[in-house]
Amino acid sequence: MSSGSTMGAPAADEAILALQNVSKFFGTVIALSDVTMRLRRGEVHCLLGDNGAGKSTLIKILSGVHRPSAGDYFVDGRAVRFDSPKNALDLGIATVYQDLALVPLLSAARNFFLGREPRKKWLGFVKVMDLDACARVACSELAEMGIGLRDPHQAVGTMSGGERQSLAIARAVHFGARVLILDEPTAALGVKQSAHVLRLIHRVREKGISVIFITHNVQHAYPIGDSFTLLDHGRSLGTFTKATITKDEVLDLMAGGAEMRHLTHALQGEPARGAPPELP
Amino acid sequence: MPGSTAEVRARAAAAQSAAGQQQIRAEPRALRESRLRRLLNRPEFASMSGTVLVFVIFGFAAGGSGMFNLDGIMNWSQVSAYLGLVAVGACLLMIAGEFDLSIGSMIGFAGMMVAIPTVYFHWPISLAILFAFAGSMALGGVNGYLVMRTRLPSFIVTLAFLFILRGLTLALSILFADRTIVSGLGDLAAQDWIARGLFQGVAFHGLFSWLGQAGLLRTLDDGQPLVPGVPKVLLWWFALAAAGAFVLAKTRFGNWIFAAGGDAVAANHVGVPVRRVKISLFVFSAFCACLYAVLQVCDIGSAAADRGLEKEFEAIIAAVIGGTLLTGGYGSVVGACLGALIFGVVQIGIGYTSVPSDWFRVFLGVMLLIAVLFNHYVRRRALQAA
Numbered sequence: 001m002s003s004g005s006t007m008g009a010p011a012a013d014e015a016i017l018a019l020q021n022v023s024k025f026f027g028t029v030i031a032l033s034d035v036t037m038r039l040r041r042g043e044v045h046c047l048l049g050d051n052g053a054g055k056s057t058l059i060k061i062l063s064g065v066h067r068p069s070a071g072d073y074f075v076d077g078r079a080v081r082f083d084s085p086k087n088a089l090d091l092g093i094a095t096v097y098q099d100l101a102l103v104p105l106l107s108a109a110r111n112f113f114l115g116r117e118p119r120k121k122w123l124g125f126v127k128v129m130d131l132d133a134c135a136r137v138a139c140s141e142l143a144e145m146g147i148g149l150r151d152p153h154q155a156v157g158t159m160s161g162g163e164r165q166s167l168a169i170a171r172a173v174h175f176g177a178r179v180l181i182l183d184e185p186t187a188a189l190g191v192k193q194s195a196h197v198l199r200l201i202h203r204v205r206e207k208g209i210s211v212i213f214i215t216h217n218v219q220h221a222y223p224i225g226d227s228f229t230l231l232d233h234g235r236s237l238g239t240f241t242k243a244t245i246t247k248d249e250v251l252d253l254m255a256g257g258a259e260m261r262h263l264t265h266a267l268q269g270e271p272a273r274g275a276p277p278e279l280p
Numbered sequence: 281m282p283g284s285t286a287e288v289r290a291r292a293a294a295a296q297s298a299a300g301q302q303q304i305r306a307e308p309r310a311l312r313e314s315r316l317r318r319l320l321n322r323p324e325f326a327s328m329s330g331t332v333l334v335f336v337i338f339g340f341a342a343g344g345s346g347m348f349n350l351d352g353i354m355n356w357s358q359v360s361a362y363l364g365l366v367a368v369g370a371c372l373l374m375i376a377g378e379f380d381l382s383i384g385s386m387i388g389f390a391g392m393m394v395a396i397p398t399v400y401f402h403w404p405i406s407l408a409i410l411f412a413f414a415g416s417m418a419l420g421g422v423n424g425y426l427v428m429r430t431r432l433p434s435f436i437v438t439l440a441f442l443f444i445l446r447g448l449t450l451a452l453s454i455l456f457a458d459r460t461i462v463s464g465l466g467d468l469a470a471q472d473w474i475a476r477g478l479f480q481g482v483a484f485h486g487l488f489s490w491l492g493q494a495g496l497l498r499t500l501d502d503g504q505p506l507v508p509g510v511p512k513v514l515l516w517w518f519a520l521a522a523a524g525a526f527v528l529a530k531t532r533f534g535n536w537i538f539a540a541g542g543d544a545v546a547a548n549h550v551g552v553p554v555r556r557v558k559i560s561l562f563v564f565s566a567f568c569a570c571l572y573a574v575l576q577v578c579d580i581g582s583a584a585a586d587r588g589l590e591k592e593f594e595a596i597i598a599a600v601i602g603g604t605l606l607t608g609g610y611g612s613v614v615g616a617c618l619g620a621l622i623f624g625v626v627q628i629g630i631g632y633t634s635v636p637s638d639w640f641r642v643f644l645g646v647m648l649l650i651a652v653l654f655n656h657y658v659r660r661r662a663l664q665a666a
Contacts, residue, residue, distance in 0.1 A: 086551075101549035103542035104663060105609040106535075114539050115551035117532040128530040153318075157663030 360624025387588025420566025466581025482509030541608030
């Protein structure tokens with residue numbers, strides 16, 4: 001089915017996830033129109049676009065929150081129809097949303113296993129939560145992500161934004177994610193914390209997990225990404241591998257890239273090529 | 281001689297404190313601090329210090345008045361126990377992020393559900409008790425279902441039930457019994473071995489009689505001990521508190537309670553059945569209220585339409601004094617029980633002092649205010665990046 005692809009996309013058996021001509025309508029609003037994308041195994045695939053480009057609709061389709069109005073969704077080359085995010089999760093497609101699904105007042109260890117608590121028998125008959133195991137696993141999984149927890153029983157609210165992001169990602173990885181969808185993981189973070197999250201994405205890729213990294217920040221996406229799909233007003237502008245596109249070209253393709261350059265030139269007092277006529 | 285004893289004590293204390301210091305020095309500084317922090321950050325911390333404070337104050341103010349004799353202790357601990365029962369339910373529900381303002385009215389209603397079928401329809405009292413538990417818990421379920429279904433604040437929904445249930449209690453008792461106090465249940469309960477065995481009177485009567493005969497307890501003129509035993513409500517309180525504390529701290533369901541109150545959306549995202557957790561806690565809260573009513577009816581021998589008045593507020597106050605956050609997600613059953621203990625000690629203890637008992641409510645209000653301020657300080661600390 002990938003034979004008809006216009007972008008030199010890999011064969012279906014190489015792609016762990018694939019969307020083929022997917023559209024999504026909300027009433028008369030066209031949120032996504034005819035989007036085709038492929039996620040190759042073990043790659044970091046950046047989904048770029050400005051606000052309102054359709055990024056959130058796309059991840060909601062990928063994670064099983066929405067069903068496409070038209071088009072097909074393939075996992076491991078097989079067409080799927082998800083009724084709920086649970087279906088996607090069962091196939092190893094885990095989404096880390098911006099709110100991270102962490103409870104601030106709860107400890108890191110308890111958050112890590114929230115909803116999937118390991119249990120043991122207490123005195124041989126009462127099932128209790130195995131808090132020691134929670135703490136142990138949370139600590140070691142976070143250490144793997146390069147975070148040294150001071151105390152696994154500290155409230156998540158006391159952790160930094162980067163640490164929380166790491167906790168959410170480590171949790172998804174621990175529970176068997178094959179595909180990790182990260183929704184703007186660096187949006188609320190400072191420079192250092194963002195760098196940490198990018199390193200984290202690299203580490204996840206080294207584990208063989210495929211990553212979809214949603215962002216509007218090309219500075220964050222370009223260094224880590226293997227391929228880039230650009231969205232604009234619900235349409236795909238195409239998928240590009242790193243070898244076929246430069247950072248500036250990505251910026252240009254994103255709505256606003258050219259505008260930013262015009263602005264830069266205007267502020268520096270140089271007339272830019274193709275600049276809009278200046279006001280008299 | 282006393283001089284030398286004091287000297288020995290002082291030396292022992294000095295040695296002890298030196299050993300303590302050495303131990304502390306051996307620990308890394310950060311660890312020591314984090315332990316202190318952890319103690320300060322425990323939700324029970326305020327109520328523990330409050331309990332100590334209250335006992336010290338009343339130890340001085342009412343130490344010689346008999347408040348701390350066995351009969352005095354039974355006096356205030358029984359008041360604490362009754363409140364403690366409903367405080368456990370209220371506290372768990374509050375940690376899950378909801379309120380139940382219908383607890384007090386539920387106590388009155390459940391009492392009538394025991395009394396009217398027993399006295400006017402001649403049901404066996406144990407059957408009426410079963411009926412009351414089933415009825416109350418069903419009403420609790422309705423409460424919870426409405427809150428979840430309408431997504432209205434539980435404050436409003438259960439406030440409505442506060443009035444509905446109190447009104448129904450009055451109206452139905454007039455309708456069926458033509459009176460608002462139904463009495464004569466004490467003897468009926470005494471004849472029913474389930475009601476007598478589980479809910480009426482005291483436990484360990486034999487032990488207390490034996491202690492009285494052995495001269496270890498004060499006895500009445502007829503040789504019976506002045507305090508016949510441990511009121512069963514105390515045992516119920518301990519059992520309920522232990523079970524509640526265990527579930528909250530150690531089980532998966534406890535984790536879900538914290539998560540549902542801390543951030544219901546996040547909890548939902550990771551698969552916690554938030555609705556089920558909250559509704560079952562509304563049911564549990566109603567169960568606690570019914571247990572209160574059953575114990576009271578069996579013990580006093582009557583039910584009245586105004587029973588349990590303001591208990592919903594007292595239960596919430598106990599929970600808040602115990603460190604439970606009004607916003608949910610944080611709190612402790614042990615703390616709520618200490619809150620109930622403080623409540624009982626102050627309410628009854630004030631009668632043992634020369635202070636007019638009118639001051640009880642003033643004291644309570646001030647205590648509540650301090651507790652709330654302290655809780656929010658603790659919460660800020662708990663969420664502060666260390």
